[in-house]
Amino acid sequence: MPKDKLWGGRFTQPTDKFVEEFTASIQYDKRLYHQDIRGSVAHARMLGKQGIIPLEDVEQIVHGLQAILEQIEAGKFDFSISLEDIHMNIEARLSAAIGEAGKRLHTGRSRNDQVALDIRLYLRDEIIEITTYIDLLIDALLTQAEDNIDTLMPGFTHLQSAQPILFAHHLMAYIEMFKRDKERLEDCFKRVDVLPLGAGALAGTTFPIDREYVAEQLKFHAITRNSLDSVSDRDFALEFLADASILMMHLSRFSEELILWSTAAFQFIELSDGFCTGSSIMPQKKNPDVPELVRGKTGRVYGNLMALLTTMKGLPLAYNKDMQEDKEPLFDTIDTVKGSLKIFAEMIREMRVNVGAMRKAAGQGFSTATDVADYLVRKGLPFRDAHEVVGKAVAYCLENGMDITGLSLAEWHIFSAKIDSDIFDCITVEASVNARNIQGGTARGRVWSEIQNVRAGN
Numbered sequence: 001m002p003k004d005k006l007w008g009g010r011f012t013q014p015t016d017k018f019v020e021e022f023t024a025s026i027q028y029d030k031r032l033y034h035q036d037i038r039g040s041v042a043h044a045r046m047l048g049k050q051g052i053i054p055l056e057d058v059e060q061i062v063h064g065l066q067a068i069l070e071q072i073e074a075g076k077f078d079f080s081i082s083l084e085d086i087h088m089n090i091e092a093r094l095s096a097a098i099g100e101a102g103k104r105l106h107t108g109r110s111r112n113d114q115v116a117l118d119i120r121l122y123l124r125d126e127i128i129e130i131t132t133y134i135d136l137l138i139d140a141l142l143t144q145a146e147d148n149i150d151t152l153m154p155g156f157t158h159l160q161s162a163q164p165i166l167f168a169h170h171l172m173a174y175i176e177m178f179k180r181d182k183e184r185l186e187d188c189f190k191r192v193d194v195l196p197l198g199a200g201a202l203a204g205t206t207f208p209i210d211r212e213y214v215a216e217q218l219k220f221h222a223i224t225r226n227s228l229d230s231v232s233d234r235d236f237a238l239e240f241l242a243d244a245s246i247l248m249m250h251l252s253r254f255s256e257e258l259i260l261w262s263t264a265a266f267q268f269i270e271l272s273d274g275f276c277t278g279s280s281i282m283p284q285k286k287n288p289d290v291p292e293l294v295r296g297k298t299g300r301v302y303g304n305l306m307a308l309l310t311t312m313k314g315l316p317l318a319y320n321k322d323m324q325e326d327k328e329p330l331f332d333t334i335d336t337v338k339g340s341l342k343i344f345a346e347m348i349r350e351m352r353v354n355v356g357a358m359r360k361a362a363g364q365g366f367s368t369a370t371d372v373a374d375y376l377v378r379k380g381l382p383f384r385d386a387h388e389v390v391g392k393a394v395a396y397c398l399e400n401g402m403d404i405t406g407l408s409l410a411e412w413h414i415f416s417a418k419i420d421s422d423i424f425d426c427i428t429v430e431a432s433v434n435a436r437n438i439q440g441g442t443a444r445g446r447v448w449s450e451i452q453n454v455r456a457g458n
């Protein structure tokens with residue numbers, strides 16, 4: 001008979017060793033120890049307050065759990081596979097240490113609502129931490145944007161030179177993405193921040209528990225309203241994984257640009273040596289490993305979302321053991337996102353910007369052609385006709401191996417009599433940027449006030 005098992009009563013034969021290993025989650029759910037203990041302390045206090053267990057037992061339980069917490073933090077706790085998970089490891093140790101009282105802790109509770117509670121507590125803390133990392137990254141980007149308020153670069157569509165922009169404007173685009181990521185996580189937090197404890201195994205409990213009191217102690221803003229849903233819901237974890245996937249997608253796109261910008265062909269930026277590695281054969285190489293790895297790790301974060309969605313898709317209500325598979329994807333995503341954000345903030349802070357190379361590229365590829373078309377519109381030509389005129393001028397330049405900024409007034413007149421000498425003022429890269437003086441545009445003043453807006457927390 002498996003005497004070592006907390007649920008051994010109805011069993012006559014010991015668990016197969018390999019089954020034990022296969023079904024255990026302690027290898028990875030031990031990282032929930034703090035949450036598990038916090039949850040148990042709150043549960044025990046509630047049981048005592050409600051007169052469900054004696055107050056002396058509550059005192060013993062709380063002290064016993066405190067001692068276990070200290071042991072775990074000192075690395076002196078022996079986690080046992082045969083005790084399956086963090087919940088039973090802690091409970092078994094508590095009972096071994098304090099006896100009877102320890103065995104009363106699980107009154108009115110099931111591991112099903114317990115594990116749901118632990119994950120929610122854990123994720124709550126992690127979401128808060130991740131949002132502080134997002135703030136660090138935004139701050140690093142703001143500093144670069146301020147430092148580069150006069151740095152011009154080519155803006156691209158289809159990765160072809162499109163129109164000149166400010167480098168600061170480009171960086172601010174990423175800030176918009178990260179601000180949305182933060183908002184999404186804060187919104188997800190609301191659905192994580194709900195107490196599931198009290199659902200018992202699935203149907204509730206026969207004891208007169210006070211769920212509001214537990215929620216208060218653990219600072220949950222609400223309690224779940226259906227016991228079946230409480231133990232079978234992992235939407236909050238999926239939502240987090242989806243939000244994390246979008247965040248990684250942003251980091252990955254940014255990585256792609258940093259990698260491209262560091263090439264010899266672009267030379268827009270230089271990542272500091274600390275974020276790069278060399279090649280074992282090519283002495284000249286400095287590889288952008290950090291952004292490459294962040295781009296690469298985006299795959300596993302997407303994979304984690306798919307893994308949990310797939311785990312959940314066929315499950316009947318309420319708890320099923322399949323759901324134990326929620327933890328590894330969740331933990332892996334949390335670690336990956338935190339690591340990526342942290343390293344990115346530092347990398348951005350230390351990134352060197354090659355203002356000259358960006359400025360040179362900003363003027364290439366007929367990047368101010370749209371400005372000529374807009375000029376003609378202001379002289380009364382319908383936009384479609386203006387587009388046609390400038391297209392012809394571009395073709396002429398291509399044929400003659402020149403840029404539109406090199407056309408003389410006489411040459412411009414081949415294409416339109418409406419063009420005057422003031423054309424030369426509006427086809428410089430600076431003029432092009434500053435002409436886009438609308439909300440959300442790349443004009444220097446607009447970008448600067450946006451930077452200050454974000455700095456002020458808007």
Ligand code: ARG
Pocket residue numbers: 025029084085111112115319321323324325
């Ligand atoms: N280790 C389990 C998990 O992570 C805890 C809940 C187990 N409940 C049960 N009835 N077997 O999901």
